[in-house]
Amino acid sequence: MFVFSNLAISIDGKIGTAKRGLYRLGTNNDWNEVKRLRKKADAIIIGGATFRSLPRAVPGVLNVVISKSMKSKKGLIIAGKKGDIRYSGPKQLLAHLKKRGCKNILIEGGGEIMWEFVKYIREFHVTLTPKILGGRTAPTLVDGRGFAPGKELNLKLKAVKRIKNELFLIFTSAPRSN
Ligand SMILES: NC(=O)c1ccc[n+]([C@@H]2O[C@H](COP(=O)([O-])OP(=O)(O)OC[C@H]3O[C@@H](n4cnc5c(N)ncnc54)[C@H](OP(=O)(O)O)[C@@H]3O)[C@@H](O)[C@H]2O)c1
Numbered sequence: 001m002f003v004f005s006n007l008a009i010s011i012d013g014k015i016g017t018a019k020r021g022l023y024r025l026g027t028n029n030d031w032n033e034v035k036r037l038r039k040k041a042d043a044i045i046i047g048g049a050t051f052r053s054l055p056r057a058v059p060g061v062l063n064v065v066i067s068k069s070m071k072s073k074k075g076l077i078i079a080g081k082k083g084d085i086r087y088s089g090p091k092q093l094l095a096h097l098k099k100r101g102c103k104n105i106l107i108e109g110g111g112e113i114m115w116e117f118v119k120y121i122r123e124f125h126v127t128l129t130p131k132i133l134g135g136r137t138a139p140t141l142v143d144g145r146g147f148a149p150g151k152e153l154n155l156k157l158k159a160v161k162r163i164k165n166e167l168f169l170i171f172t173s174a175p176r177s178n
Pocket of ligand 1: 080111112
């Protein structure tokens with residue numbers, strides 16, 4: 001199973017504004033990249049907050065929404081207390097998807113869900129957009145508890161592509177157990 005992520009960030013590392021909700025950070029070139037990567041995925045995993053910010057479920061791919069508050073919805077897997085399947089952590093959810101035949105899993109955020117899955121992501125696709133959003137409560141690429149000094153994830157830069165004012169970056173991460 002291959003787990004990868006794709007999100008757009010501002011140059012200050014935010015994935016959205018402090019107001020949250022739907023906000024498109026990237027250009028149409030980024031949107032094309034979003035669509036291209038979704039085609040490679042058997043399932044996408046998103047958090048309840050991100051799902052609620054979307055106009056509709058992502059078409060053409062299994063949508064897995066992690067949520068404490070949402071109930072089961074047609075065409076989606078809700079992973080949570082009230083959902084189709086009980087969510088008891090990333091390892092269990094990925095094992096469940098593997099059993100369902102999913103090979104390529106795309107994590108699309110937001111920041112809380114990125115933290116949940118960060119150790120399982122082998123490839124981070126990041127679109128660096130020429131914006132500064134600021135805001136101490138604005139969501140960032142990876143939120144959650146964060147790593148202690150010395151325990152951070154160290155990545156390798158695999159590819160850089162520039163299209164006009166945006167940089168399309170791919171970082172790889174080696175598996176680790178702790
Ligand atoms: N720039 C980008 O590429 C990009 C991509 C994605 C999202 N975003 C933006 O990021 C923002 C959302 O990010 P976020 O970090 O606030 O939220 P998020 O990661 O999308 O979702 C957080 C939610 O996930 C659920 N959750 C988290 N941990 C859980 C657990 N252990 N068990 C069950 N459910 C759990 C809860 O859902 P419930 O509240 O439903 O219980 C929680 O509120 C939005 O503004 C969105 O537009 C930007």
